[in-house]
Amino acid sequence: xxxxxxxxxxxxxxxxxxxxxxxxxxxxxxxxxxxxxxxxxxxxxxxxxxxxxxxxxxxxxxxxxxxxxxxxxxxxxxxxxxxxxxxxxxxxxxxxxxxxxxxxxxxxxxx
Amino acid sequence: xxxxxxxxxxxxxxxxxxxxxxxxxxxxxxxxxxxxxxxxxxxxxxxxxxxxxxxxxxxxxxxxxxxxxxxxxxxxxxxxxxxxxxxxxxxxxxxxxxxxxxxxxxxxxxxxxxxxxxxxxxxxxxxxxxxxxxxxxxxxxxxxxxxxxxxxxxxxxxxxxxxxxxxxxxxxxxxxxxxxxxxxxxxxxxxxxxxxxxxxxxxxxxxxxxxxxxxxxxxxxxxxxxxxxxxxxxxxxxxxxxxxxxxxxxxxxxxxxxxxxxxxxxxxxxxxxxxxxxxxxxxxxxxxxxxxxxxxxxxxxxxxxxxxxxxxxxxxxxxxxxxxxxxxxxxxxxxxxxxxxxxxxxxxxxxxxxxxxxxxxxxxxxxxxxxxxxxxxxxxxxxxxxxxxxxxxxxxxxxxxxxxxxxxxxxxxxxxxxxxxxxxxxxxxxxxxxxxxxxxxxxxxxxxxxxxxxxxxxxxxxxxxxxxxxxxxxxxxxxxxxxxxxxxxxxxxxxxxx
Numbered sequence: 001x002x003x004x005x006x007x008x009x010x011x012x013x014x015x016x017x018x019x020x021x022x023x024x025x026x027x028x029x030x031x032x033x034x035x036x037x038x039x040x041x042x043x044x045x046x047x048x049x050x051x052x053x054x055x056x057x058x059x060x061x062x063x064x065x066x067x068x069x070x071x072x073x074x075x076x077x078x079x080x081x082x083x084x085x086x087x088x089x090x091x092x093x094x095x096x097x098x099x100x101x102x103x104x105x106x107x108x109x110x111x
Numbered sequence: 112x113x114x115x116x117x118x119x120x121x122x123x124x125x126x127x128x129x130x131x132x133x134x135x136x137x138x139x140x141x142x143x144x145x146x147x148x149x150x151x152x153x154x155x156x157x158x159x160x161x162x163x164x165x166x167x168x169x170x171x172x173x174x175x176x177x178x179x180x181x182x183x184x185x186x187x188x189x190x191x192x193x194x195x196x197x198x199x200x201x202x203x204x205x206x207x208x209x210x211x212x213x214x215x216x217x218x219x220x221x222x223x224x225x226x227x228x229x230x231x232x233x234x235x236x237x238x239x240x241x242x243x244x245x246x247x248x249x250x251x252x253x254x255x256x257x258x259x260x261x262x263x264x265x266x267x268x269x270x271x272x273x274x275x276x277x278x279x280x281x282x283x284x285x286x287x288x289x290x291x292x293x294x295x296x297x298x299x300x301x302x303x304x305x306x307x308x309x310x311x312x313x314x315x316x317x318x319x320x321x322x323x324x325x326x327x328x329x330x331x332x333x334x335x336x337x338x339x340x341x342x343x344x345x346x347x348x349x350x351x352x353x354x355x356x357x358x359x360x361x362x363x364x365x366x367x368x369x370x371x372x373x374x375x376x377x378x379x380x381x382x383x384x385x386x387x388x389x390x391x392x393x394x395x396x397x398x399x400x401x402x403x404x405x406x407x408x409x410x411x412x413x414x415x416x417x418x419x420x421x422x423x424x425x426x427x428x429x430x431x432x433x434x435x436x437x438x439x440x441x442x443x444x445x446x447x448x449x450x451x452x453x454x455x456x457x458x459x460x461x462x463x464x465x466x467x468x469x470x471x472x473x474x475x476x477x478x479x480x481x482x483x484x485x486x487x488x489x490x491x492x493x494x495x496x497x498x499x500x501x502x503x504x505x506x507x508x509x510x511x512x513x514x515x516x517x518x519x520x521x522x523x524x525x526x527x528x529x530x531x532x533x534x535x536x537x538x539x540x541x542x543x544x545x546x547x548x549x550x551x552x553x554x555x556x557x558x559x560x561x562x563x564x565x566x567x568x569x570x571x572x573x574x575x576x577x578x579x580x581x582x583x584x585x586x587x588x589x590x591x592x593x594x595x596x597x598x599x600x601x602x603x604x605x606x607x608x609x
Binding site: 010014017023026030033034037040041044066068069072075076079080082083086087090091093094097098106107108 | 241244245248252255256259262263264265267268270271274275278279282285286289290292293296298
């Protein structure tokens with residue numbers, strides 16, 4: 001069930017990238033797609049009623065969630081931050097050159 | 112002293128130093144980047160002999176034993192790809208010494224360039240799925256920035272398009288990795304392969320391989336996913352076009368795809384996957400060539416031709432026979448040399464005349480003899496005229512197709528080769544032969560570093576066929592092919608080398 005919601009989120013992001021005409025909205029769509037993938041990665045490691053994986057002296061190790069995907073997702077969040085920052089920077093430069101965010105008017109490349 | 116981590120450490124460290132000191136010390140960025148790429152090329156040559164003498168090499172990052180920690184693996188295919196990438200990178204940095212003079216931020220260019228190189232070397236050498244994703248993103252993000260390097264209208268537009276498509280591709284790849292992790296509870300490539308063998312057949316493998324095919328196919332610009340490439344590759348500065356078309360799409364696309372499909376998922380025997388590769392390859396071959404015929408922009412034509420040649424490589428991998436693999440790898444090496452040479456030629460033309468439109472050129476051979484001759488060699492090589500290198504690799508691919516009883520597809524491959532010849536003759540006729548226009552009478556030949564790298568590349572194109580000689584081919588091409596043919600044996604080899 002929850003995986004289905006995750007998949008729907010992915011499709012919402014994809015829809016946003018494909019149909020929107022505004023550069024900023026496309027960037028937001030990319031953000032949604034990346035959220036969906038990150039969420040999926042966290043969810044596959046989750047256990048019903050699981051708890052945080054903390055290793056300390058008085059803790060009993062039982063029923064923990066898998067900590068590895070959490071570390072991986074941290075990395076992918078940093079990567080997507082870099083990508084989004086770059087995309088926004090390019091979008092700002094495009095606005096300076098073309099004076100618009102509308103992709104229908106940004107079409108010098110053809111052929 | 113282990114040489115494996117140096118492939119990532121050298122470019123990463125020099126990128127850091129160049130960005131730190133490039134502005135302050137004169138000529139620092141030029142000399143350090145050339146030194147870095149030269150030493151990378153040298154140790155990649157050394158790695159061939161290491162692999163030949165010691166077999167597969169494994170480096171444990173931080174001393175952790177592989178299924179737990181990250182590992183770096185060096186086998187025949189790895190060292191083959193490393194030589195290809197670092198050879199082109201070295202020649203391209205020589206070329207950039209003069210070419211990049213007209214841009215203002217040369218040190219930033221070198222920083223991004225070295226970061227991209229670090230990412231590519233990392234993708235090739237890593238033995239861990241998630242680490243592959245991270246390096247792939249390093250290479251991809253710096254290539255988005257490099258495409259936008261000129262910050263003019265077209266560059267920014269192309270870079271935005273490229274970045275959006277690249278992000279989408281990365282998301283698909285990450286989704287595939289997540290699914291694979293949920294099924295096998297490991298990220299180490301060799302361990303995934305071992306676990307999959309133990310678990311036997313499962314439907315999830317098909318879903319994962321579809322995701323990877325989509326993700327890496329987007330990065331490799333196979334035909335349904337190709338339309339960002341003709342915008343992105345011509346917009347970058349010429350040395351970067353040469354890197355992007357010459358090696359980046361091959362490393363992020365083809366190498367990662369075949370490594371994951373054949374070695375990790377072990378689908379080398381699976382008819383349906385091979386069939387998909389074959390069909391995708393043929394479509395790319397035909398569509399790329401037909402679209403290239405109608406182009407008037409020099410660099411755009413070359414970009415379409417890249418799509419067509421990538422089609423050849425994927426088609427040959429899809430044949431699934433040892434000869435097909437050999438042909439694919441050989442064509443991969445050859446294509447990276449002659450396509451970078453052609454892009455460097457187009458850069459030389461732009462450098463001298465400031466013009467990319469083929470119809471406005473003419474007779475440039477008289478004024479630029481070195482550029483004219485080297486581009487003639489590259490054109491003959493890419494369209495498969497004997498005795499140039501492209502002829503031999505296409506011959507092997509077509510023979511492999513005939514042996515695999517794919518007569519129709521072999522015929523299409525020959526036909527596309529003729530179309531390739533047609534559009535390269537058009538380039539030669541319009542740009543380099545014919546009467547010199549009045550406008551170009553003041554044109555001078557390009558500076559020495561640019562000439563040097565073009566001449567070296569054209570010598571490689573001429574002598575490329577020698578790689579098939581028995582003694583050389585065993586060391587270089589056949590070890591790479593055997594690494595792919597090993598399929599799931601890969602796991603046993605990696606764990607055996609610990």
